[in-house]
Amino acid sequence: MLIDENHQVLLWNNWMTRAADIPAETAVGCRLDDLFGAAMPTRLAQAVDDAIRLGMSSVLSSSLNKRLLPLFKRVPGTDRRDAIKQVFIVKPIVSDAGRHCLMQISDTTNAELRERALRQQANELLLQKELLTTLINAMQDVVCFKDGECRWLVANQFFLDLFGLSEVDYAGHTAEELAEYSQVDVSAATFSQETDEQAWQEGRPIAYEHVIPLSDGNVKVFDVCKTPLFNPDGSRKGLVVVGRDITERKTAAARIQHLAHHDSLTDLPNRILFQERLRAALAQARRGNGMLALILLDLDKFKETNDTLGHHVGDLLLRAVARRLQHCVRETDTVARLGGDEFAVLLTNLTSADGASTVAEGILRSISEPFSLDENEVMASASLGITIFPDDGEAFETLLKNADLALYRSKSDGRARYHFYVAAMDEEVQQRKSIEQDLRHALGTDQLSLYYQPLIDLRSGEITGAEALIRWHHPLKGSIPPAAFIPIAERSELIFRLGRWVLHRACMQIQAWKAAGLPPLRVSINLSPAQFRHPDLLDTIKSVIAQTGADPRLLQVEITETIAMSNFGYSVDVLRALHDLGLAIAIDDFGTGYSSLNYLKHFPVDTLKIDRSFVADLGRYPENSAIVKAIINLGHGIGAKVNVEGVETSEQLRFMNEHQCDECQGFYFSRPLPADEYARLIGQAAPWTLTSTD
Ligand code: C2E
Ligand code: MG
Ligand code: MG
Secondary structure (H helix, E strand, O other), X not given: OEEOXXXXXXXXXXXXXXXXXXXXXXXXXXXXXXXXXXXXOHHHHHHHHHHXXXXXOEEEEHHHOHHHHHHHOOOOOOOOHXXXXXEEEEEEEEEOOEEEEEEEEEEOHXXXXXXXXHHHHHHHHHXXXXXXXHHXXXXXXXXXXXXXXXXXXXXXXXHHHHOOOOOOOOOOOOHHHHHHHOOOOHHHHOOOHHHHHHHHHHOOOEEEEEEEEOOOOXXXXXXXXXXXXXXXXXXXXXXXXXXXXXXXXHHHHXXXXXXXXXXXXXXXXXXXXXXHHHHHHHHHHHHOOOEEEEEEEEEOOHHHHHHHHOHHHHHHHHHHHHHHHHHHOOOOOEEEXXXXXXXXXXXEEXXXXXXXXXXXXXXXXXXXXXXXXXXXXXXXXXXXXXXXXXXXXXXXXXXXXXXXXXXXXXHHOOOOOEEEOOHHHHHHHHHHHHHHHHHHHHOOOOOEEEEEEEEEEOOOOOEEXXXXXXXXXXXXXXXXXXXXXHHHHHOOOHHHXXXXXXXXXXHHHHHHHHHOOOOOOEEEEEOOHHHHHOOOHHHHHHHHHHHHOOOHHHEEEEEEHHHHHHOHHHHHHHHHHHHHXXXXXXXXXXXXXXXXXXXXXXXXXOEEEEOHHHHHOOOOOHHHHHHHHHHHHHHHHOOOEEEEOOOOXXXXXXXXXXXXXOEEOOOOOOOOEEHHHHHHHHHHOOOOOOOOOO
């Protein structure tokens, strides 16, 4: 506005109209006093006066006089009174027209607000930066910001501590430049510029694991993520590196992995890892036309060591065997424990199968050396089965199966030896399988029957009973001897069904003969090892006896001495219980096992049956007669009757007679007979003449 020397308004612009809400028509011609009244600040009035009278310029701020503010409160852009800021510039204008004063009122509200906002923003930024610094320093992760040229901008305390850079002014330097200050390789620490490059090139965050060697010789594993940052024009702006220490997780995972793949007793690879290694070795051998050998190994009679010396010594033996096996092979070969007393050895890079036999011989030798275990000197031996890739098979499963067959052969050949797989073994297995299948069908049909071989009392020449022997008449294969199918049945649950059938059939027969008026003669039945060891044996026998009503005193069970001795405590209990039921007990095939007299005297034995082999070779091996005599004395010594099986000739009979054998059975008297023929024989047979001189 322009004011004349009388303080009268000469000019009033639009801005003033809006600001003071006074139209120009009203304002022009009015005196300032009239327009603003008491609201007119004295200093402003003074300034106008000074301009007109003295030609002085003044600049006044509205804050000096709050009373003016209401007049200008409608300054565009704000309603807030305290936010309204004006600057009054009062200038003199001297012209021909006289002395005037120009008063400019500038609104500075917006400018001030902006300035304040900027200041606030700056403060907030500072605070944010402080928070951010605290935050990244509190993190137990590696954090680093780099610029577009891999120079460090900010790194957190964890990072600096880890690499010994706390005292180093790192900003603006690359990892390579910082390397000389660090105790560890900083180029490794920044997780290499190569990956920086990769992140930029891929234009997206990349993640990978990084192993950092530490000065103490340990390593740390980091899970690293690099995020590239770009300017709007696409140029490289920087990079954020974040690395999480996953060493513990890795160690735990490695431990779990180790546990899952190793046997806890011996720390050898377990079956799972062995299979993995075998698969990998096979794949490699296939690519390189290589040869490899798979050896399966089973300790002989390990159960006995366990039973006699205890599980603790058994465990020590397994560990010691594991160590010896490892010494028998090269480092590149694998020794594994597949379970129990079963080990496997994988030999790679073989040039010939001879290499495998050399190793196998070494293993047998090594295991045959005595083991000192907890003050026990333990002798052990092992049976081995070897199969060769590619000669014996290509597939993983085939090789395992073949090695197992070869091992089985070593076991059945008398143990403590090795066998290479030969195709014929496969055939044998097929045969075994088909017998097992056919036997399953045969059970419950008339393909199976019991034959009875008379037992003769050597003093009276009378038949005292019979041994029941199973017979199988196969519709296609004809007669199959028990030795060909009992061991196969033994390998599955079939033996229990078969055993129960024999028992039931024998009891029924006892009842049938009783009904037919035959004298009460004893029937002896054979119990197989698995049957004898089965916890249900007693119950089965009791239930069959109850079912059939047979007199238990007419039953005798035969078990071989090896079964009786293999678990002494259990055998004593079971045999006593059977004896208490009224059954007689016979020890079959006596002389072939390793009976200890000490043990034998604890069994309630009624009969010792001398094995047929001693009788057959009486003439050929003079020592056999000594053995037979000894067994007869032994039997009598423990109060048992002595039976001899397989008497075929009168010489054999005479020998037995001379040495006070009690009972005989053999083809000399009779072959095993069907039930009705046996009954007929009892009806007719006068006592055998046992003292023939022919
Ligand atoms: P074992 O219990 O020792 O039975 C005696 C075997 O000697 C029978 O063979 C019998 O036929 C045979 N034998 C008897 N006298 C003579 C002889 O003078 N000369 C010759 N060369 N052999 C004679 P078998 O019936 O072939 O039985 C063989 C084995 O099979 C039996 O030996 C027994 O261990 C087993 N076995 C037979 N039947 C059963 C059964 O029902 N259950 C079980 N678990 N095993 C059975
Ligand atoms: Mg027998
Ligand atoms: Mg026998």
